[in-house]
Amino acid sequence: MTKEEWLSKLFQIEHYFDTIKNSYPKSDIRDIFLGKKGELTLLLKKISEIPVEHRKEVGLKGNELKKMIEEFVTEDYENVSEVLNEIDITLPSKKINFSFRHPITITLSKIIESFKKLGFSLEWGPLVEEDFYNFKALNFPDHHPARDMQDTFYIDGLFDSEGKNLILRTHTSPVQIRTMLKYKPPLRVISPGRVFRSEAVDATHSFVFNQIEGFYVDSKVNMCDLKWALENFIKDLFGNSAKIKFMPSYFPFVEPGAQVEVSCVFCSGRNINCKVCKGVGWLEMLGAGIIHPNVLKNCGYDPYQWSGFAFGAGIERFTMLLFGIDDLRTLYENDLRILRQVV
């Protein structure tokens, strides 16, 4: 046996020791390495096979490891004095990041949880849509000026069956059509997701943002049901003192249509200088109404047999209120220094 072979073997043993030393009882470790047939014992015996001039060098190294293993296996509780155990308990602990969900997802979860309690189920729709689902079936006829209310992105070179360019959906409402065509009433559905509007990005606008759609179709659904459901949800999100108010508004796919305002979550209408509600006391948060008879007809439902309510809202607006964020762009910047503060 050459010196090199011997040292290589010694190295392997040391490596093995390091690997397993904490996984077996110390008595086993002693047996494995230092017992009669122990790995190190056997190797040390082989020193005699090494040329004399190298024996001292390898012997020294071998004994070093032997001493280390011996120290390791003999060390036990009795030999350790209490004094040695004393630690500075004020040394810092390990810092762990546990802020995994994005503020938008946290908001969305709260909204979904709230509507799940009322029996609403989730449905999803594609982001690349056809004119039929995004506009036509929702009572936006071709060339209707209401189409101007939503600046649409068109897809280059891809068309629907009518030969119209595919589009990026401008709202989550096409899921109403897709769901009503797919299932029979009664239906309670919510559908969150991204929507697109061809708008420049600023503190309150973005060409990509998230919306949530909700609708309920049954034999007799009215404006009071709508107000009840929405007040339930707003209280879940902002607490018992939150109030809601309906104002007339226009969306082609509902009639009567309403804009839903929520009492200012910051000042409850008590601060004329409130930055959030600008002293108005109310915040415009949702659009809602009774599903337009034309929409029901477009989905094959008889508007004299079935009726429904529908609502929609931008998620980011809720997120900004809940997290006190005043610039929408913050939510899409993904600055970990900010995201890590959100739990």
Added chain:
Amino acid sequence: MKIVYSWLCEYFESKPDIDFLVTTLKKLGFGVESIQKIGPDCRGVVTAKVLEVKKHPNADRLKVCRVSTGSEEYEVVCGASNVKEGIIVPFATVGAKLKDSILKKAKIRGIESCGMICSASEIGIEDNSDGIMILDENLQLGVDINDIFSRDYIFDIEITPNLSYALSHWGIARELSIFGGLKLKNIPVENNISITKYLDFSIEIKTADCYRYAGIIVKNIKNKNTPFFIFDRLKKIGVNPKGNFLIDLSNYVMFELGQPTHFFDLSKIDSIIVRQALDGEKFIGLDGNIYKLSEDIMVIADNKKVLAVAGIIGGIESAIDNSTSDILIEVANFNPVSIRSSAKKINIKTDSSYRFERTVDYNLIDLAIKRIIFLIKQTNPQAEICFFKDIKNVIPKDFNLEIDIRKIEDIIGIKVDTKMIFDLLKSMDNSFDGKFFKVPSYRHDIKSIWDISEEYLRYIGYDSIETKSFMQTFKSKDDVFWEIKDEFSRRLSVFGFNECYTYDLVSLKDIKEIGFNVNECIKILNPISSDFEYLRPSGLPSMLKVLRYNINRDIKSVKIYEFANTFIKNDNKIEEKRKLFILMWGFNNEWEWWKEKKVLIDFFDLKTVIDFLFNYEVEWLDKGFNFGINGGVIVLNDKEIGWGGEVKKSILKNFDIKVDNVFYVEIDIEQLRDSFESDFYSLLKKPKKPSQYQSGIRDLSIIIDKKYKFSEIRKAILDVEDIEEIRLIDVYEDSKLGKDKRSFTFRFIFSSYNKTFTDEELNKKIEKIFLILKEKFYASLR
């Protein structure tokens, strides 16, 4: 739309309170976006004459002036350069209120100033002004400024498409009278349109998109100065008045009544023909632009040329100019769809097209003509009407709606007050008998009982809607995608990941830089900028940008994920997939801690994350991936569900990321649906009972050829009886082991529900395992 308070008030018998107006407008669904106060905002400011201007003894810039309010004289210091002897100025005496402050006596550089000569901005008439305000020299002295400039308000009102019948001052007034109880006054009009001097003229309609066309020729209009009230009102709503009566009048009537009109210079036209344009026909608009027309665009023409694009824009060749005294007034009604598509086609939007495409009341023409003639006669009594023709090309049908109170109650959920609804409908249709409602021609938006329900709610107030429901309880169904998202988010949190939201649109450059085939990508026809021109085919560019953003902000460990969609084109079909993007870079233990050394994230950290997401049930096929070599395809239940690995340095360089060891995985959520819906996750929820017998542990170190992958070796011994777990506790490579060899140290945990294994039994099992390894992979003991 801008509404001037004083203008609006003209239509009511008594002036409504400003707060009442704002509240009522909001209650009716007109969004009041802003209220601008104009006119002076001061008290105690009167007209005064500057009698004398002297230099200030202690300051070059300042002057000492003697001013008179007629009854008294004052000495004041003034800094304005435009102060002169003899001018009339607004003068604030001590104690006057200027906007939000009270003027006090002041000593300026040693001279006492007993008042102040004001600028227009100081008294609130303008936002910004230079120097003091110089008033009309004929004004009397000592007159309150508030009596000279009247206070007014300008509302900016949002009018949704359904309320387009209120796109005018009079339209708003009518709405406020029906829904807000304000009493309307009659608008002064000329009821007697008689022709005083007949002229032969031809008007012809050759297209069905022109519903009605009225043409009136008025000659001998000499006074062409715009009356002050028209000039002032147009200015207040932000329409630049020209001072030419004929131009300003056309605009005024549109903003007053909502009826767009057009005035032609009679000397420049020979007839009127309403027709579709010819393909390729050219036309120069009033804006100076040359428009190339096509067959689907409706025009007003004469025998020689196109005079106007119908309802959208007039032409320069037939336009009113300063010498015009004879005109043809067009008051017409067009098909809204035709106007809208034409306006889109020639890419122009005017106040006229805006109204026509939202539908203008067919019968408004009558009122508009009478009003225009009245206003012309006011300033030009000598003007002569020489021709009047009103062609009703398409006549709308009367629309009657049966009022079913029960259905209204079903829709709104509260009891209908029959008197209230009767009053409301009666105020819109005087012939209403309680059953059949004749929808007035201007309310083109009312088509069904749902619309009547909304009108009723607007009338009684939306606050009447109660918060009550008889909705039955109902169990919502679980959603597999939401559960996946929730579950994965939770699991990723174990490793300190953060969720991101990035834009779904990326640039062409982004796509090229990750080396993706652009032909497979989906392009936006009308992007807001080249940065957001394509739907992303992969989350990699977005994730790399988030990485770069955070590296640049000194973050030492970036572990991020996003749930979003990817889009590619396949055979001219969209392939939109729900994905999970995961990226990690930096140190595993991100913040320095005294107990441990910082360890760089490597491939196996990524693999740990992925395995953990899938309960260690996925396999990696070692075949590389699009964006790197050290990586591969991830397989679950024989289905490829994702791919990933270490991102190529060249890609990182393209994104200006100066670090390496960046790891990325993209998982196709759609593919997981089955696994999640099967018992993959339900197994997780039903824990296996641990054996009550002690498990046995044995280690085994082998030397094996490198060509055998760990996964095949593991697979070969996985089925040995009673193995509960195989752990690889060491991988060791050394040339001493032999060429292309490596050593694995396994730790086997054996367990049984029936017994504790003896040493002998354990040894036998290990021997069996070794035998398999020896036979299959020529392994040797170390």
